[in-house]
Amino acid sequence: MEDMEVEVVMVSESGSSTEEEEENDVAASVPEDRSRLPLRRALRRRQMISQRPHAERVRRIQTLLQNTHHLPDTHTDAEPASSHSADQSHVQSTAETSSPAGPSVPAEAEAPAVELKTEVEASSDSSTSAAASPAGAADEADTEGESCSICFEPWTTAGEHRLAALRCGHLFGYICISRWLTGGGNKCPQCNKPAKKAQIIFLYARRLKALDNTEEVRLKSRLELEQGSRRMEQLEVAQCRQQMQLMVDENLRLRKEVEELRRWKAQASVGSSQSASLSSSQRQDSGHYVFSKAVLVSQTGGSRVLAHCEPLGCLLASQPSPQATLMPGFGVKKISTATLKASQYVHIHSKQIRGLAFSQQQDGLLLSAALDNTIKLTSLMTNTVVQAYNTGRPVWSCCWCHDNNNYIYAGLSNGSVLVYDTRDTSTHVQELRPLRSSCPVVSLSYIPRSSTSSSFPCGGVIAGTLEGGCFWEQHNDNTHTPHILPLESGNCTHIQAEAESRHCLVTYRPGRLNPSLRCVLMELSRTPQVDLQSSVCSCSPVQTFSAGSSCKLLTKNCVFRSPAGGGGALVCAGDEATNSTMVWDAGTGALLQKMPADLPVLDICPFEANQSSFLASLTEKMIKVYKWE
Numbered sequence: 204m205e206d207m208e209v210e211v212v213m214v215s216e217s218g219s220s221t222e223e224e225e226e227n228d229v230a231a232s233v234p235e236d237r238s239r240l241p242l243r244r245a246l247r248r249r250q251m252i253s254q255r256p257h258a259e260r261v262r263r264i265q266t267l268l269q270n271t272h273h274l275p276d277t278h279t280d281a282e283p284a285s286s287h288s289a290d291q292s293h294v295q296s297t298a299e300t301s302s303p304a305g306p307s308v309p310a311e312a313e314a315p316a317v318e319l320k321t322e323v324e325a326s327s328d329s330s331t332s333a334a335a336s337p338a339g340a341a342d343e344a345d346t347e348g349e350s351c352s353i354c355f356e357p358w359t360t361a362g363e364h365r366l367a368a369l370r371c372g373h374l375f376g377y378i379c380i381s382r383w384l385t386g387g388g389n390k391c392p393q394c395n396k397p398a399k400k401a402q403i404i405f406l407y408a409r410r411l412k413a414l415d416n417t418e419e420v421r422l423k424s425r426l427e428l429e430q431g432s433r434r435m436e437q438l439e440v441a442q443c444r445q446q447m448q449l450m451v452d453e454n455l456r457l458r459k460e461v462e463e464l465r466r467w468k469a470q471a472s473v474g475s476s477q478s479a480s481l482s483s484s485q486r487q488d489s490g491h492y493v494f495s496k497a498v499l500v501s502q503t504g505g506s507r508v509l510a511h512c513e514p515l516g517c518l519l520a521s522q523p524s525p526q527a528t529l530m531p532g533f534g535v536k537k538i539s540t541a542t543l544k545a546s547q548y549v550h551i552h553s554k555q556i557r558g559l560a561f562s563q564q565q566d567g568l569l570l571s572a573a574l575d576n577t578i579k580l581t582s583l584m585t586n587t588v589v590q591a592y593n594t595g596r597p598v599w600s601c602c603w604c605h606d607n608n609n610y611i612y613a614g615l616s617n618g619s620v621l622v623y624d625t626r627d628t629s630t631h632v633q634e635l636r637p638l639r640s641s642c643p644v645v646s647l648s649y650i651p652r653s654s655t656s657s658s659f660p661c662g663g664v665i666a667g668t669l670e671g672g673c674f675w676e677q678h679n680d681n682t683h684t685p686h687i688l689p690l691e692s693g694n695c696t697h698i699q700a701e702a703e704s705r706h707c708l709v710t711y712r713p714g715r716l717n718p719s720l721r722c723v724l725m726e727l728s729r730t731p732q733v734d735l736q737s738s739v740c741s742c743s744p745v746q747t748f749s750a751g752s753s754c755k756l757l758t759k760n761c762v763f764r765s766p767a768g769g770g771g772a773l774v775c776a777g778d779e780a781t782n783s784t785m786v787w788d789a790g791t792g793a794l795l796q797k798m799p800a801d802l803p804v805l806d807i808c809p810f811e812a813n814q815s816s817f818l819a820s821l822t823e824k825m826i827k828v829y830k831w832e
Contacts, residue, residue, distance in 0.1 A: 351376035353383060353392060366406045371396045377403065463801050467497075490767050491796055492786065492818055492829035496543045500536055501525070504823040508759070509806040510559035511819075514566035515583055516540045516812065520821055521556035521571075522548075533573065535559070537583070540812035543828055549586045551579055558601040558647070564608040572601035578613045580625065592623055592631070599643045605651040605702075606662050606677060614644025620666050620675065622683075635666070635675050638685055642668040645757055648700040648707070650727070659705045659727040661740065667698030672709070674727075674740045686740035688725075696754065700727075701762045704772055706789075707742060708762040712754035720750040722760055722776045724789055748787045748794075751780025759806045762789060766809075766816030766831040775818065777804025784820045784827075798829060 349357050351364070353375055358366045364376040373393045375383075383392060384400040391398045500506045505523040512519065518538040524530050525548060534550040552573035560570045567583040574597040580590040597616040604610035610632075613621045618637030623630075644666050652662035663676040663683065672688040672695060690709055694717075697710040711721045725742040760776035765788075772789035778797075784804050786796040802822035809818050816831035 351379050353379035360407075366408060367403050368406050369396075369398045369404075370402045371398065374406070377405070467799070467801055469799075490831055492798060493832050494798065495817070495828045495830040498538055498543060498545055498826045498828065500538075500545070500821075500825050502824070505533075505555070506821055506823050506825075507556060507805060508559050509808045509819060509821040509826070510561060510569070511540075511808050511810040512561050512567065512569070512583065513810070517546075517583075518808065518810070518819060518826065519559060519569065519583075520826060521559065524548075524550060535569070535571070538826065540810060540817070547586070549581065549583070551581055551588060552577065554597075557599045558614075560602050562603050562608055563605060570601050570603060570611055572598035572613055574598070578611070578623070580611075590625065590628060592628075594621055594631075597643075599645055600647040602647040602649045602664060604664070604677070605649050607681070610681070612647050612649070612664050614647045614666060616643045617641045618644060618668060620644060620647070620664070622681075633681075633683070635683055635685070637668070638673060638687060640668075640670050642670050644668055645695075646697045646699065646759070648698060650700040650702055650705070650707075653702070653705065656705050659729055659740070661729060661738075663740075665698050665700055665707060667695055667709075669693065669695060671695055672698050676740060688740075688742050690742075696757050697759050699759070699761050701764075701772065703764060704762075706745065706762060706772070708760060708774060710758070710760050710776065713752055719752050720754045720776070720778065720780075722748040722750070722774055722787075724748075724762060724774060746774075746789060746792045748774055748776065748785075748792060750776055750778040750785055753780040755779065756803055756805060758804060761807050761809065763809045765789075775807045775809070777807065777820065779803040784818075784829075786818075798827070800827060801825070 351358050352373070356364065356376065358364055358374070358376045360366065363378040366374060367377040367380055368374050369380065369391050371391050371394050373391055375392070380392075380403060381400060384398060384403075389397060389399070500520045501522040503523065507521045509521075510519045511517075517540060519535040520538065521533060522536050524532050524534060530550055532550055532553040533556050534548055534552070535556070536545055537547045537549070538545050551571055552575050554573050554575035556571055556573045558570075558572035562568045562570070568589075569581045569583055570578065571581060572578045576594050576596055576598065578592050578594060578598055578601055579588050581588050592613070594613055594615060596619075598613050599616055600614035602612050604612065609625050611623050611625060613623065613631075615621065618639075618641040620635035621631040622633035622635065624632045646667040647664055648667075649664045650659075650662060653660050661676050663674055665688075666673050666675060670692050671690040674686040674688055675683040676686060677683055691711055694711040694714045695709060696712050698707055700707040705727050707725050707727060709723045709725055711717065711723065713719055723744050724746040726745050727740065727742050729738050729740045731738060756779060758777045758779065760774070762772055762774050765771040765773045773795070774787040774789050776785055776787075777783075777800075778785050781797070782800045782803055784796075784798040784800060784807065785794060786798070787794055798820070800820060800822055802824060804820045804822060806821040807818070808821070809816070811817070818829045818831070820827050820829075
């Protein structure tokens with residue numbers, strides 16, 4: 204103990220004279236301050252110890268420990284014995300003079316122990332911090348998320364100081380933040396946001412550690428911005444490409460229109476020159492057709508047949524639906540004969556229309572045949588389908604019975620002709636089966652009975668197929684008798700009858716023996732004329748009209764009364780080789796006109812309007828109308 208006292212005195216001597224002066228002042232002061240003197244000395248010595256160099260403090264601590272346990276001193280730098288004895292005597296004298304009262308002696312005796320413990324703790328803390336100074340910062344950073352920001356004590360997982368948080372997200376010990384909010388603090392101690400005690404929630408976590416992802420978040424935000432800008436640029440590029448494609452398509456369409464207009468102009472000039480080459484006498488006697496107007500039917504093509512409705516004053520042309528995505532299928536387009544303008548589209552069938560025919564007694568009732576296995580009756584007054592019949596097979600042609608308007612005919616793809624009664628909405632009433640091969644019935648033309656014709660007074664329907672034609676004579680009991688017509692086999696494409704002259708026009712496509720398109724005008728006859736039971740209906744050629752050497756399409760040609768009058772007739776046919784409409788005089792066989800077209804002519808229809816005669820020729824896209832002058 205004496206050694207310890209000596210060491211303590213040495214420590215005090217190493218201090219400044221200011222300390223001794225303060226202690227003397229305190230000793231001379233009131234008795235209450237004297238009891239606090241040992242504590243002040245201990246605090247002062249602790250401050251002085253913390254200011255000493257680390258090596259000196261370690262050396263002094265080891266010396267004290269050796270003296271306490273009576274171990275030999277191994278250090279070579281121990282102090283001399285003379286100074287030690289002097290210091291010991293100085294300590295004894297100091298103790299005797301500074302403690303006149305009895306209670307001060309135990310306190311003075313306990314001071315070395317307090318100073319020793321304080322110095323050991325300070326030295327150990329400083330040595331630990333000095334030895335692990337590189338890792339100290341890391342440990343301090345690791346413990347940041349483990350202590351309360353109010354009391355700086357580690358929070359616990361249970362008890363009063365368990366981990367808790369406010370609504371703002373800051374973490375505290377429960378008892379600390381509870382006292383803070385109860386004592387009048389109505390805000391978060393860290394962010395000053397309003398807070399209440401009821402908003403405190405417990406967090407069930409043993410240890411919290413927040414990763415510094417500021418850079419990662421910043422980079423992610425920049426990446427998102429770059430990706431958004433890139434998507435916008437890609438969208439703009441796609442829009443520009445789409446606009447460019449639309450402009451290219453529009454440019455191509457306009458180029459095609461310009462080419463078509465140039466071709467029409469060239470063909471019109473050729474037609475006018477050919478018309479001018481005709482003899483003036485022919486022009487003066489028969490007249491000629493003059494181009495009036497071209498009407499667009501379908502921009503994409505697909506038109507096939509043409510018909511005229513005199514009571515309603517309109518032309519009808521079949522075409523695909525103009526809104527194929529919304530309403531797929533086929534219908535007809537109305538074209539006014541007064542203004543020669545397209546007015547309305549009427550949707551009828553789901554597949555291509557192959558035949559159109561009007562009733563002569565029921566105004567505005569249209570019969571249509573299509574490849575969707577149906578024939579339909581459509582009222583053009585209301586533009587609605589009033590009756591539909593399912594034929595079971597594709598229908599290639601149709602016509603009305605002009606002797607009894609209640610019956611209609613449908614030519615099928617297997618060569619049969621079905622007879623329907625419009626008063627019976629269920630099925631057909633009769634089937635006229637083919638006598639030869641089962642080729643599609645490409646044309647049906649009804650010729651009514653005539654009491655004024657002695658050579659051919661009977662009535663019936665002429666069915667034309669690729670293998671020839673057959674006349675189905677109709678009797679009063681609605682039965683039919685077939686008569687095979689003497690036609691060429693294998694090349695017949697269309698048969699059309701003219702009721703007034705009792706003639707029919709048969710069209711043959713080019714073949715081996717005849718390399719050009721031929722239209723043969725035939726006269727119908729019946730022999731013998733007395734015995735009706737054994738009579739035979741036949742036909743004989745009257746005039747032949749030749750056209751070009753190409754016929755890939757099943758064009759419809761016609762023979763009709765001449766607008767010039769005088770009992771003459773005209774034959775009109777489409778020439779696929781030259782894309783033109785050719786007009787012949789039926790009596791002489793002379794070519795009267797050759798009117799150019801932009802595409803092959805598919806159908807021809809003469810009509811009367813405004814006390815004038817017109818001729819309409821149909822291509823797959825448009826109608827050209829010519830006026831007779």
